[in-house]
Amino acid sequence: MSSASRVFFRSGLSLGAEKNLYIDKAIVVVNKPPNFLSQYENSDPDFDTLDCHAAQLISTDSGVSTPLYPLHRLDKETTGCLAFARTLPAARTLSQQFQTRTVSKIYYALVRKGIDSFGGSTQGSIKTCIAYKNGYGHLSETGQGKEAITEWALVGSSSNVPLSLVRLNLLTGNKHQLRIHLAAALGAPILGDQRYSQTVPIEPLRRLLPTSKSSEAPLFLHASHLSFFRYRKNGGKKRFRLGIQAPLPEQFLQLCLKAGIKFDPELAQGGVFIDNKPVEDGRVPELDGQYLHIS
Known part of the structure; x- marks a missing residue:
């Protein structure tokens, strides 16, 4: 199955088999790399780099190519x-799940805030309205704009630098929602976010970054886990929740280790899940499915 997994884009840029997670x-x-466009944005200077809304192909073992429909x-930086x-029927069914908020979207972020700055709270929910102007979002004090809901939980913090790992449950899917909520509502901007952070990291934190220039640091925001309802072909409980997990990027893991932030080692592995239970061999016979990166 792994030889089947190569996604091509109209620009000629491709995501090789090593970037595919599940099919x-x-x-x-796919396990999207940083600085890779996944949508059309007229305001983006790299507008022509990638069009995920047309002419995308996935090659199969049989040599047949099928179009891909973005869900x-x-x-770009995430x-x-x-x-x-x-298929078009699958696109319609799964898109409806996104619209009705039955899709679970779990992210992890490294934020510029130490444990003492959370005021004793280890989890919470942020519910605001976000308004947009010229491609930038801001919290709306008048209640106008788009409803935005984020649940957050503190996973761990560094004892040496103001840096924490947080788990994020994205309940609504607005543009830059997590970046805005963390910076403006929680007061914990994501490390590497140049758009919604007004300050640069302090020197001890900059020394831990993969580059000495804060303006070149990656955005430490990772879409870790995605799950939605699928249906078995025959017998038993027909509806089940299929989950796909993308391993944390190497730079993310290394920074956590340097800063002394503890995390679940499973986050580095990735995998496929059925009803929240890991599938050891990565195979989902009910769907003719396969996770492509078993460690």
């Missing part, structure tokens, strides 16, 4: 799970 008869999920989007439907 079945209806969907393909959601990720910011890494992790990005799903496409392989």
Whole structure:
């Protein structure tokens, strides 16, 4: 199956097999790298680099190519799970799940805030309205704009630098929602976010970054886990929740280790899940599915 997984784009740029996570008869999920466009943005200077809304192909073992239908989007700088439907009926069914908020979208972020700055809170919910102007979003004090809901939980913090790992449940899918909520509502901007952070990291934190220039640091925001309802062909409980997990990027893991932030080692592995339970061999026979990166 792994030889089947190569996604091509009109620009000639490709995501090789090593970037694919999971494939079945209806969907393909890729591990999106940073600085890779997943949507059309007229305001983006790299507008012509990638068009995920047309002319995308996935090659199969049989040599047959099928169009891909985008189901959601990720910011250019964000890494992790990005799903496409392989058929129009699947696109319609899964898109409806996104619209009705039955899709679970879990992210992890490294934020510029130490444990003492959370005021004793280890989790919470942020519910605001976000208004947009010229491509930038801001919290709306008048209640105008788009409803935005984010649940957050503190995973761990560094004892040496103001840096914490947070788990994020994205309940609505507005543009830059997590970046805005963390910076403006929680007071914890995502490390590497040049758009919604007004300050640069302090010197001890900059020394831990993969580049000495804060303006060149990656955005430490990762779409870790994506799950939605699927249906078995025959017998038993027909509806089940299929989950796909993309391993945390190497730079993300290394920074956590340097800063002394503890995390679940499973986050580095990735995998496929049925009803929240890991599938050891990565195979989903009900869907003719296969996770492509078993460690």
